[in-house]
Amino acid sequence: MGISVVFRIAIDILVVTAIILFLPGIPPRVKFEPYDITPPLSLEGPLSQNAKLDLAEFLYEGKFTGPESIATRKGEIYTGLIGGDIVRIKRNGEIQVIARFGKRCEGKWQESICGRPLGMRFDSNGKLVVSDAYYGIYRVDVDTEVVEELVSSKDVVDGRPMMTLNDLDIAKDGTIYFSDSSHVSLQNSMIEFLGEPTGRLLKYDPKTKKVSVLLRNIHFANGVQLSKNEDFVLVSETCRSRLIRYHLRGDKMGENDTFIDGLPGAPDNIRSDENGGFLIALSVPRTEKQVLFMDILSSYPLTRKFILRITTVIHSTISFFDSIFPNEYTGRAKYYINHLEPAASIIPDKASIIVQLDGNGRIKTSLHNSVGRVRILIINILCDV
Numbered sequence: 001m002g003i004s005v006v007f008r009i010a011i012d013i014l015v016v017t018a019i020i021l022f023l024p025g026i027p028p029r030v031k032f033e034p035y036d037i038t039p040p041l042s043l044e045g046p047l048s049q050n051a052k053l054d055l056a057e058f059l060y061e062g063k064f065t066g067p068e069s070i071a072t073r074k075g076e077i078y079t080g081l082i083g084g085d086i087v088r089i090k091r092n093g094e095i096q097v098i099a100r101f102g103k104r105c106e107g108k109w110q111e112s113i114c115g116r117p118l119g120m121r122f123d124s125n126g127k128l129v130v131s132d133a134y135y136g137i138y139r140v141d142v143d144t145e146v147v148e149e150l151v152s153s154k155d156v157v158d159g160r161p162m163m164t165l166n167d168l169d170i171a172k173d174g175t176i177y178f179s180d181s182s183h184v185s186l187q188n189s190m191i192e193f194l195g196e197p198t199g200r201l202l203k204y205d206p207k208t209k210k211v212s213v214l215l216r217n218i219h220f221a222n223g224v225q226l227s228k229n230e231d232f233v234l235v236s237e238t239c240r241s242r243l244i245r246y247h248l249r250g251d252k253m254g255e256n257d258t259f260i261d262g263l264p265g266a267p268d269n270i271r272s273d274e275n276g277g278f279l280i281a282l283s284v285p286r287t288e289k290q291v292l293f294m295d296i297l298s299s300y301p302l303t304r305k306f307i308l309r310i311t312t313v314i315h316s317t318i319s320f321f322d323s324i325f326p327n328e329y330t331g332r333a334k335y336y337i338n339h340l341e342p343a344a345s346i347i348p349d350k351a352s353i354i355v356q357l358d359g360n361g362r363i364k365t366s367l368h369n370s371v372g373r374v375r376i377l378i379i380n381i382l383c384d385v
Contacts, residue, residue: 027312030195032301037240038262040286046363053369070122078128081119082108098145101135109185109335121169130166131178133186151204151211158213167224167269174206177233179221190338192220193239194304201235201246214246215256219318223270225278236267239294241286261363265353273356282353311337
């Protein structure tokens with residue numbers, strides 16, 4: 001191949017790249033700015049690697065797919081699954097579907113149709129409150145299986161609908177604190193990860209039945225947990241590997257600060273340790289030797305813009321053909337192109353960490369696994385109500 005041909009190919013590549021980067025109007029319409037992520041804390045002291053999670057016992061293995069959050073009542077376990085089902089696991093191991101908020105669908109690639117139940121807690125009256133990423137927040141009477149909608153994802157709050165309802169916690173007075181992870185749907189979460197922070201921490205007032213915004217511009221708002229005294233609420237900022245604290249009472253009421261930063265992984269759910277502290281599930285490890293793609297790309301907005309414009313144009317093209325000739329193959333392609341699942345599939349075997357914090361954000365201990373038996377981990381502390 002001659003030098004002139006190579007030069008021509010190089011010019012063509014530069015021209016195409018420039019068009020993709022700078023031609024106005026190409027989706028997604030988000031801002032791309034450089035940002036810093038605090039380096040991960042060293043795995044020493046209370047974060048020292050161990051094999052405690054190797055001892056984890058697998059329950060009901062192969063019986064269902066994608067249990068996210070877990071709640072218990074009267075010795076029975078409740079969780080939400082890929083496919084939209086809310087299930088009860090009875091003492092004898094029988095699994096019963098007690099509710100669903102979406103419609104039946106052919107597979108997980110139709111997630112927006114069948115729904116995706118994520119966070120769930122029992123309230124003080126023994127009703128199960130569930131957040132579905134696509135549909136809203138619901139209260140389920142697990143005895144009668146009667147479902148009541150509390151919040152619709154279509155409701156416009158502060159100028160926009162709630163696109164990815166994620167985790168929640170419930171105060172003693174019935175106030176629900178919950179996360180709206182992004183301005184895009186769950187199956188397009190890669191746009192949030194590579195784009196600008198648009199997640200929110202929200203509050204549902206049971207008296208007025210209104211939703212208000214407590215925090216904005218969280219880079220994929222995820223797990224939510226109230227403090228023992230309910231003087232603050234925590235929310236995971238998954239893309240930045242930190243927890244944010246929002247003060248509900250005291251001199252700092254209405255203010256927020258960083259509770260802990262530089263976590264050695266991407267934080268997902270947060271739960272109380274029942275002793276005034278917290279347990280955090282780090283679903284993807286992040287160390288000095290094993291960084292995440294957010295660490296690498298955070299300082300390169302043009303690279304992130306290029307990747308997202310390519311994937312979004314592909315997604316739009318597939319969606320067009322799917323609207324004309326709907327079929328499983330185009331449906332699957334639409335689902336995976338901007339979903340986090342493909343990225344999760346390449347996580348190394350030695351994954352997932354649990355970190356325990358005290359009430360002031362200091363690390364007390366951690367649980368690791370050495371053989372890769374526990375990978376994508378969503379922590380819950382099971383307490384009967």
